[in-house]
Amino acid sequence: MRKQIAAANWKMNLTLDKAEALLDGILSENINPTENGQVVVAVPFPYLIMVNEKVAKRKGYAVAAQNCGNKKSGAYTGEVSVEMLSSIGVEYCIVGHSERREYYGEIDEILQQKLVLCLDENITPIFCCGEALDVREKGKQNDFVKTQMEKALFDFSASELKKIVIAYEPIWAIGTGKTATSEQAQQMHAFIRSVLAGKWGEDVAQDVTILYGGSVKASNAEELFHSPDVDGGLVGGASLNAAEFIQIIKALKH
Numbered sequence: 001m002r003k004q005i006a007a008a009n010w011k012m013n014l015t016l017d018k019a020e021a022l023l024d025g026i027l028s029e030n031i032n033p034t035e036n037g038q039v040v041v042a043v044p045f046p047y048l049i050m051v052n053e054k055v056a057k058r059k060g061y062a063v064a065a066q067n068c069g070n071k072k073s074g075a076y077t078g079e080v081s082v083e084m085l086s087s088i089g090v091e092y093c094i095v096g097h098s099e100r101r102e103y104y105g106e107i108d109e110i111l112q113q114k115l116v117l118c119l120d121e122n123i124t125p126i127f128c129c130g131e132a133l134d135v136r137e138k139g140k141q142n143d144f145v146k147t148q149m150e151k152a153l154f155d156f157s158a159s160e161l162k163k164i165v166i167a168y169e170p171i172w173a174i175g176t177g178k179t180a181t182s183e184q185a186q187q188m189h190a191f192i193r194s195v196l197a198g199k200w201g202e203d204v205a206q207d208v209t210i211l212y213g214g215s216v217k218a219s220n221a222e223e224l225f226h227s228p229d230v231d232g233g234l235v236g237g238a239s240l241n242a243a244e245f246i247q248i249i250k251a252l253k254h
C-alpha cells in the first residue's frame with residue numbers, strides 16, 4: 001500500500017508554549033502509525049527544532065516546514081533555505097499552498113524551483129493544488145488542477161516524481177467548514193492519478209501519495225480517507241486540537 005499520511009498544518013498559529021503543549025498532547029496518546037502510516041507536523045520555522053527533537057524519537061512521526069526559499073543560499077533577506085531545513089532534520093516541506101500562491105504571489109516557476117531544491121536535499125515536498133469556487137462552479141476543476149500539475153511537476157523524471165506527495169486542497173473547502181464530499185474528493189484524486197499515469201505510467205501513479213485538504217475533521221476523516229485514491233489528509237484548523245488530530249491519525253487506512 002502507498003504511504004498514508006496524516007499531516008497537520010499549523011499555519012501561522014500558536015506561541016511557543018502553546019505549540020509545545022499541543023505537540024505534547026498529540027504525542028501523549030501512543031499511536032504508532034502502521035508500517036504505511038506517517039504523521040507529519042508542519043509548523044512555523046521557529047518551532048521546527050523543538051518539534052523535531054520530540055518527534056524524531058517516535059517511529060512514524062516527522063516534522064515539516066510550511067514553506068522554503070526558492071534560491072539555494074545567499075542575499076535573500078528573510079528567506080529560509082531548503083539546505084537549512086535539511087541541516088536541522090526537517091523531512092517534509094509544504095510547497096505551493098494556496099495561501100502562499102494567493103497572498104505571497106508564488107507563481108508556478110517559483111514552486112518548481114522549490115520542488116527542485118527539496119528533492120536535491122532529500123526533503124519530501126508536499127505539493128498543493130486545488131481550484132477556487134468559481135472554477136468548480138464552471139465545472140473546470142479538472143482542467144485547472146491538471147494545468148497546475150503540468151506547470152510545476154511535468155519536468156520531473158518518474159523517479160523524482162515518486163518522491164513528491166501531492167495534496168489536493170480545493171480552496172473553497174479551506175477553513176470554511178465546507179468539506180468536499182468523499183465522492184468529490186475521490187473523483188479529483190482519481191483524476192490526479194490518471195494525469196500522473198498519463199505522464200509517467202500507471203506504476204508510478206499508483207505509488208504517489210495524494211492527500212486531501214480542506215476542513216478535514218475527526219468527524220469526516222474516516223469517510224474521506226476510506227476512498228481508494230485518498231491517502232490521508234493535510235489538516236489545518238482541526239490539527240490545532242490534539243484530541244481532534246489524534247482521531248484523524250486513527251482514521252488513516254491500515
Ligand SMILES: O=C(CO)COP(=O)(O)O
Pocket residue numbers: 009097169173174175176177213214215216234235236237238
Ligand atoms: O489549508 C489547509 C491545510 O493545509 C486546510 O485547512 P483547514 O483544515 O483549516 O480547512
